[in-house]
Amino acid sequence: MHRLAEVSVDIIDQCVAQGVPFAREYGGLLENRSFGGVQVSRTFYARGQTGQQLLIGAYQALSRQIGLGTVEMYNRHEMVELVLIDGKARGIIARNLITGELQRHAAHAVVLATGGYGNVFYLSTNAMMCNVTAAWRSVRKGALMANPCFTQIHPTCIPVSGDYQSKLTLMSESLRNDGRVWVPAKKEDAEAIQKGKLKGVQIKEEDRDYFLERRYPAFGNLVPRDVASRAAKVECDKGHGVSPTGLAVFLDFSDAIERYGKTEANKQGQHNLTKEQIIALGEKVVAAKYGNLFEMYDKIVGENPYKEPMKIYPAVHYTMGGLWVDYNLETNIPGLFALGECNFSDHGANRLGASALMQGLADGYFVIPYTIGTFLSKEISTPKFNPKDEAFVEAEKAVADRIQQLLSIKGSQTTESFHRRLGKIMWDYCGMARNEEALVKGRQMIRELREEFYKDLYVPGKADEFNPELEKALRVADLLEHGELMMVDALTRKESCGGHFREESVTPDGEAMRKDDEFSFVSAWEWDDKEPVLFKEDLVFENIKLVTRSYK
Amino acid sequence: MSILNLNIKVWRQNQNSNKGQFETYQVQANEHMSFLEMLDVLNEQLVREKKDPVAFEHDCREGICGTCSMVINGQPHGPLAATTTCQLHMRFFKDGETIVVEPFRANAFPVIKDLVVDRASFDRIIQSGGFISVNTGQAVDGNSIPIEKNRAEKSFEAAACIGCGACVAACPNGSAMLFTSAKVTHLGLLPQGEVEEDKRVQAMVAQMDKEGFGMCSNIGACEAECPKEIKLENIAFLNRSYMKAVFTGE
Numbered sequence: 001m002h003r004l005a006e007v008s009v010d011i012i013d014q015c016v017a018q019g020v021p022f023a024r025e026y027g028g029l030l031e032n033r034s035f036g037g038v039q040v041s042r043t044f045y046a047r048g049q050t051g052q053q054l055l056i057g058a059y060q061a062l063s064r065q066i067g068l069g070t071v072e073m074y075n076r077h078e079m080v081e082l083v084l085i086d087g088k089a090r091g092i093i094a095r096n097l098i099t100g101e102l103q104r105h106a107a108h109a110v111v112l113a114t115g116g117y118g119n120v121f122y123l124s125t126n127a128m129m130c131n132v133t134a135a136w137r138s139v140r141k142g143a144l145m146a147n148p149c150f151t152q153i154h155p156t157c158i159p160v161s162g163d164y165q166s167k168l169t170l171m172s173e174s175l176r177n178d179g180r181v182w183v184p185a186k187k188e189d190a191e192a193i194q195k196g197k198l199k200g201v202q203i204k205e206e207d208r209d210y211f212l213e214r215r216y217p218a219f220g221n222l223v224p225r226d227v228a229s230r231a232a233k234v235e236c237d238k239g240h241g242v243s244p245t246g247l248a249v250f251l252d253f254s255d256a257i258e259r260y261g262k263t264e265a266n267k268q269g270q271h272n273l274t275k276e277q278i279i280a281l282g283e284k285v286v287a288a289k290y291g292n293l294f295e296m297y298d299k300i301v302g303e304n305p306y307k308e309p310m311k312i313y314p315a316v317h318y319t320m321g322g323l324w325v326d327y328n329l330e331t332n333i334p335g336l337f338a339l340g341e342c343n344f345s346d347h348g349a350n351r352l353g354a355s356a357l358m359q360g361l362a363d364g365y366f367v368i369p370y371t372i373g374t375f376l377s378k379e380i381s382t383p384k385f386n387p388k389d390e391a392f393v394e395a396e397k398a399v400a401d402r403i404q405q406l407l408s409i410k411g412s413q414t415t416e417s418f419h420r421r422l423g424k425i426m427w428d429y430c431g432m433a434r435n436e437e438a439l440v441k442g443r444q445m446i447r448e449l450r451e452e453f454y455k456d457l458y459v460p461g462k463a464d465e466f467n468p469e470l471e472k473a474l475r476v477a478d479l480l481e482h483g484e485l486m487m488v489d490a491l492t493r494k495e496s497c498g499g500h501f502r503e504e505s506v507t508p509d510g511e512a513m514r515k516d517d518e519f520s521f522v523s524a525w526e527w528d529d530k531e532p533v534l535f536k537e538d539l540v541f542e543n544i545k546l547v548t549r550s551y552k
Numbered sequence: 553m554s555i556l557n558l559n560i561k562v563w564r565q566n567q568n569s570n571k572g573q574f575e576t577y578q579v580q581a582n583e584h585m586s587f588l589e590m591l592d593v594l595n596e597q598l599v600r601e602k603k604d605p606v607a608f609e610h611d612c613r614e615g616i617c618g619t620c621s622m623v624i625n626g627q628p629h630g631p632l633a634a635t636t637t638c639q640l641h642m643r644f645f646k647d648g649e650t651i652v653v654e655p656f657r658a659n660a661f662p663v664i665k666d667l668v669v670d671r672a673s674f675d676r677i678i679q680s681g682g683f684i685s686v687n688t689g690q691a692v693d694g695n696s697i698p699i700e701k702n703r704a705e706k707s708f709e710a711a712a713c714i715g716c717g718a719c720v721a722a723c724p725n726g727s728a729m730l731f732t733s734a735k736v737t738h739l740g741l742l743p744q745g746e747v748e749e750d751k752r753v754q755a756m757v758a759q760m761d762k763e764g765f766g767m768c769s770n771i772g773a774c775e776a777e778c779p780k781e782i783k784l785e786n787i788a789f790l791n792r793s794y795m796k797a798v799f800t801g802e
Contacts, residue, residue, distance in 0.1 A: 010689075010691070012694045013691040013693055013694045014686075014688060014689070014691045015694075016691065016694035016744065017684065017686040017690075017691035017692065017694075017744055018683070018684055018686060018691075019683070019684045019711075019738065019739050019742055019744055019745050020711075021704050021705075021707040021708040021738065021742065022694070022704070023704065024698075024699050024700070024701045024704040025701065026701050027698060028698025028699050028700055028701070029695050029698055030694055030695055046708060046711075047708065049616065049712070052616050052714075053708075053711060059678070060678060060682055060683035060684070061683060061686075061688070063675065063678040063679040063682060063683055064679070064683040064685065066675075066679050067679035067681075075672060075675070125614075127612040128610055128611050128612075128613060129611050161584040162584060162585070164582070164585055164592065164593055166588065166589050166592055166613065167613040167614070169613075169614050296615075296639070299635065299639055299641065300586075300639065300641065302584075302641070302643055365688050366688075366689070369689070412600075414596055414599045414600060416592070416595075416596060416599075417596075458599065458600075458602070460602065460603070460604060460605065461604065466567075466607065466664060466665050466668070468607060469599065469605060
């Protein structure tokens, strides 16, 4: 954490130099704003697309190196196996996604920067191609997977509207700066809204339950993501949800619109305006702040959020768990390094806003260039590896066999349908709230689903061609194992901690309760199809005392 | 929730060297689906019937990755302004409608399969000069060069390009001028990028020509179809910058 804080300043300088157009003050200096879970302005940003702009900056820098010939780029290739020689990572097997050809790439070390596994839940805010395969193939070769059960559920997403849904859309966290979250206080009102007989705006002020403000007066609507998400779930589980599925809460801007409208009227010296005129002024202010988000919501949902409160529901957004790494970002397999979301470091059990970008860039720009040298310096006299070596031949054959196995099942169910069922099990049994009974059941269900997958899957097409269905099947096969490990990890951690909420471990008023005496450790798992093996890395705090943050 | 019965007339082409043709499929969609989710439903149907699913590209499904490139009823990314295919919802179509879906068509975007095209030519344009030549770890303090707020915002607006290629698909000449000019403007407006502007603009234009993109004749279809509302004035910026480089540069 100390190192991350130290290099985070260099990240901004580096990105500015690369041409990332960060927001600027009128004086020309870099501008800051506040972000979820913090109460001070300290986040650099580029409108609502900071991540996208940082990515473009990195893409340009990479493109420059490709142009210079220092990097050879393999677009549309996917890592499908890790190759070990004498216990060290010495290369990978990649599949050319256009031709289906399997390729051997030999090297002195392997660096993974392959992202998180949020798509194990099928529905998440992750891009569709996000998967666990590169990390999981490494686990199958002996790498340890750390804290897999720590997943972050983001509170402000557009709710699910039907079974066909493929992806959830995240609305920026900044909306909670001005929006108030509520549900109808009376269950019969909520039911009427669910049936479409009543609208949110028709509910009287005294019949609204602003549950975040009620439960957490100090932070109100700005409580951290896990707390806000769970509180929404509690209200929906009680039957107070507001969409046809009952799984949504309101995010209401009417107070902000009126407040901004009054200020704007005073600014313009207009003191005799009607309520409508004030609201019209306020809508303009809100449009300037969140206009693009409101438009996006309208486009997707078909409702005008200026007139009707938005409906939101939590969705899977980030996975804090990942490959276990040491301070040098090296896994327990010598020569195998993991960067960014695909490792477990830095975020503990609950990541704060903007810090995933920070970690990804710190790991890539400022950590690995120095730490990989420690490993390579000992390899200075190791000759180049030959991709014709037995280890590569065997690894390639294993992949070819795996592909043939999937293609030859010729069952009746699609990969998509298995993925959807896996996601439902994960969400229902290992989602926002977990308990022993559900986790035991969920684990069993995944094992059964995996068995069914290998008996009844249907993958169209051939191995040696452009075949997106086959790509998906290979990824879902790995997610089906990783999902089980998440259940096992969640079962073992009998405490509530960050994104992991165990219903058995709560304070008398229903808040998450950590058990630092028993669970102050990182869980690092070795995969075994029968029973994964747990290694504990103790968390030792020398200079700070462990406390629980209160949002009340 | 209303249900739409649609005829999807979609381009099928096994690989670039083969000839393609349209095939029509019946799909039942509901109005809340995105266009890509409607294609998911079609593909589920095809796979269940043990037929070859329609290949289409997609990733983020929230309008920022630029992969979901297809021409819908003659328009890149479909009928809605400032909207990528993944953010286009079925409520903008009518029950019983026939929807024609084709890949982006341009010489420099060869078809890989069905609706999937190879846009590596865009990558090579960026590789030729769409960057600032700074090595990692050598950056000065980000605040050492103040940048006017308006200038930073203009640069940002050009940087919002997602490289989807709709501008090329919309252009009768198959020109990549809007894409290339967005990058030239984004970097050229920032003091950090301004210093190598001459070199950049010449290299990128040369690469653009080499890739087989057409000439720009100021038609403006690119601007009309751009899902990120990249403005035609970027092309004017590129032209000025190119002239300056040719006549006064190295």
